[in-house]
Amino acid sequence: xxxxxxxxxxxxxxxxxxxxxxxxxxxxxxxxxxxxxxxxxxxxxxxxxxxxxxxxxxxxxxxxxxxxxxxxxxxxxxxxxxxxxxxxxxxxxxxxxxxxxxxxxxxxxxxxxxxxxxxxxxxxxxxxxxxxxxxxxxxxxxxxxxxxxxxxxxxxxxxxxxxxxxxxxxxxxxxxxxxxxxxxxxxxxxxxxxxxxxxxxxxxxxxxxxxxxxxxxxxxxxxxxxxxxxxxxxxxxxxxxxxxxxxxxxxxxxxxxxxxxxxxxxxxxxxxxxxxxxxxxxxxxxxxxxxxxxxxxxxxxxxxxxxxxxxxxxxxxxxxxxxxxxxxxxxxxxxxxxxxxxxxxxxxxxxxxx
Amino acid sequence: xxxxxxxxxxxxxxxxxxxxxxxxxxxxxxxxxxxxxxxxxxxxxxxxxxxxxxxxxxxxxxxxxxxxxxxxxxxxxxxxxxxxxxxxxxxxxxxxxxxxxxxxxxxxxxxxxxxxxxxxxxxxxxxxxxxxxxxxxxxxxxxxxxxxxxxxxxxxxxxxxxxxxxxxxxxxxxxxxxxxxxxxxxxxxxxxxxxxxxxxxxxxxxxxxxxxxxxxxxxxxxxxxxxxxxxxxxxxxxxxxxxxxxxxxxxxxxxxxxxxxxxxxxxxxxxxxxxxxxxxxxxxxxxxxxxxxxxxxxxxxxxxxxxxxxxxxxxxxxxxxxxxxxxxxxxxxxxxxxxxxxxxxxxxxxxxxx
DNA sequence: TTGTATGCGTTATCAC
DNA sequence: GTGATAACGCATACAA
Numbered sequence: 001x002x003x004x005x006x007x008x009x010x011x012x013x014x015x016x017x018x019x020x021x022x023x024x025x026x027x028x029x030x031x032x033x034x035x036x037x038x039x040x041x042x043x044x045x046x047x048x049x050x051x052x053x054x055x056x057x058x059x060x061x062x063x064x065x066x067x068x069x070x071x072x073x074x075x076x077x078x079x080x081x082x083x084x085x086x087x088x089x090x091x092x093x094x095x096x097x098x099x100x101x102x103x104x105x106x107x108x109x110x111x112x113x114x115x116x117x118x119x120x121x122x123x124x125x126x127x128x129x130x131x132x133x134x135x136x137x138x139x140x141x142x143x144x145x146x147x148x149x150x151x152x153x154x155x156x157x158x159x160x161x162x163x164x165x166x167x168x169x170x171x172x173x174x175x176x177x178x179x180x181x182x183x184x185x186x187x188x189x190x191x192x193x194x195x196x197x198x199x200x201x202x203x204x205x206x207x208x209x210x211x212x213x214x215x216x217x218x219x220x221x222x223x224x225x226x227x228x229x230x231x232x233x234x235x236x237x238x239x240x241x242x243x244x245x246x247x248x249x250x251x252x253x254x255x256x257x258x259x260x261x262x263x264x265x266x267x268x269x270x271x272x273x274x275x276x277x278x279x280x281x282x283x284x285x286x287x288x289x290x291x292x293x294x295x296x297x298x299x300x301x302x303x304x305x306x307x308x309x310x311x312x313x314x315x316x317x318x319x320x321x322x323x324x325x326x327x328x329x330x331x332x333x334x335x336x337x338x339x340x341x342x343x344x345x346x347x348x349x350x351x352x353x354x
Numbered sequence: 355x356x357x358x359x360x361x362x363x364x365x366x367x368x369x370x371x372x373x374x375x376x377x378x379x380x381x382x383x384x385x386x387x388x389x390x391x392x393x394x395x396x397x398x399x400x401x402x403x404x405x406x407x408x409x410x411x412x413x414x415x416x417x418x419x420x421x422x423x424x425x426x427x428x429x430x431x432x433x434x435x436x437x438x439x440x441x442x443x444x445x446x447x448x449x450x451x452x453x454x455x456x457x458x459x460x461x462x463x464x465x466x467x468x469x470x471x472x473x474x475x476x477x478x479x480x481x482x483x484x485x486x487x488x489x490x491x492x493x494x495x496x497x498x499x500x501x502x503x504x505x506x507x508x509x510x511x512x513x514x515x516x517x518x519x520x521x522x523x524x525x526x527x528x529x530x531x532x533x534x535x536x537x538x539x540x541x542x543x544x545x546x547x548x549x550x551x552x553x554x555x556x557x558x559x560x561x562x563x564x565x566x567x568x569x570x571x572x573x574x575x576x577x578x579x580x581x582x583x584x585x586x587x588x589x590x591x592x593x594x595x596x597x598x599x600x601x602x603x604x605x606x607x608x609x610x611x612x613x614x615x616x617x618x619x620x621x622x623x624x625x626x627x628x629x630x631x632x633x634x635x636x637x638x639x640x641x642x643x644x645x646x647x648x649x650x651x652x653x654x655x656x657x658x659x660x661x662x663x664x665x666x667x668x669x670x671x672x673x674x675x676x677x678x679x680x681x682x683x684x685x686x687x688x689x690x691x692x693x694x695x696x697x698x699x700x701x702x703x704x705x706x707x708x
Numbered sequence: 709t710t711g712t713a714t715g716c717g718t719t720a721t722c723a724c
Numbered sequence: 725g726t727g728a729t730a731a732c733g734c735a736t737a738c739a740a
Contacts, residue, residue: 029711064482066733069419069716085448090439109463128418295649383727420717423732
């Protein structure tokens, strides 16, 4: 046991083999080794093979720190999201990872915990790390965006997704939230619901504003009045959704449908309160969520929701960056904004006819 | 618009400010700037303040590539998991991130997609990136572990979690799967179930072997026979769980309880098939899953399961590394293996009495 | 095709 | 306390 510890200690401080070690062993110049290792075509095939062979023997691993420092790039993409372990974000990250991996890029991941203060620190860390590209979805309380401007000023490609700062001219990948919202509420109206409540999220985030716009547009389209008492601010967690529902259902004229535009968690809160109050879903109350979380399929009744194609969104983000890179010397200008059309998934919780 | 493009182009190639720029502006040596920036106590307070001030003015960001190259460390932890967007893993990662962030460490994340071939590539990439520590949970088809030995040989601290290679002497953070399994099956037996089936996972992964051991131990403890026909191999997805359930429930003597030791998804498959076949849960069939996925609380009936404290597990992993670092010169030896005791969460799907 | 020399941006080791 | 200088490991311009 003791020996093992000593052994690891030794290994830990062991110098790794470098191109100089290989060069020395082969009696050639380090530059030749470097060329062979980077598969340059200015090397003799024979020496290339020899280098590769001894590199393997000596268990050589390139030091990317040095390589990247020299090349002035890091082949690394930084990602900042509110929480890594939220379905939507972990899916987007999985998508980014998949696309990046194919191109030989690595991901450095940070979570802002929905706090602008931490978001700023994360962004600065990633700038320090010399990431080539920084991908971010803003924290809920993110108000000013100096730290993002800072990213651009440091020559780092900035890509925003989902929760974006509209006024910043960067590459963006977003959902067409307004359209999705419009479709969802239209569907609800077509199912014969008359008084449709809206649970809205923090309006400083564009996405929630857009979803509200879609809601209003749908009401307008069908000549239905906008009733302020049916619009509840900041109901974007399960608990807040539940609380809002209790309030709504106790109104003199309660709603007959609730669109939890913020999230499926909020919709779940709605469902649980409704069932607890003995209100039948969907016959007496229609419910629609947002995000297509896995559980919406499992609840009874299952919950109508909107799928955001999150993994695809991640791939799109990464590929947007690579496309931009390919294009950086060309004259063609990549589209600044890619909008992904979400899909309404109609389930039992809003099916009143048919 | 054109101007904007040109502007970004310019910014992209702009040289960042370095310590030399600050030194030049202040007419002092770069080394002094470095000292001031790293808050050394061998610098005059006045110059330190001056340096910090102009650094802020010039929007200086330290180049960690250079810094880390020089210091021979990267302040970076590499993480390899089968899938980033699986609840358990994303929670562990969130935990690692939280603890690492506090210590000023960054995370580089890769997913193996349950493929040893990709796992090997990920590991090599992380070695190249000079991560200080590599955290891994093995891919399902991971059989030999040369690539992990390679990590150790390169002087990188290796920590395995959850799905570990038992024979490799590394730091490990695991769940006490056997104990948890034993408790779960004991609970099922105490509820009066007599024929308890087991859905097991790939036995080349230790964790599934341990869960089976716990199952067998519980049967032994209560003097119940082990019935081979009730043990189904490789039923670790929702679909495979469903398939296994159809087979089991069509036996001449079907089970009256199913322990989906592999995952809650598998348990969900069991539940859906049972309900579709008109079998009452829990009165006619008891069901227990594994992992405490969010949805287990929501199904009807809710599913009994085992909580693995995944976020806590992540924090433990990170802190184990930091503790090991603090200790590396000391004589004290950190525990090689940390075992976290999972918690049985009894829900409706196994409540037959009381 | 190969070798020499230099620099990427820091930090550490010397002197002073 | 400060400055000059070397070194971390690699990639490339240039010379041979």
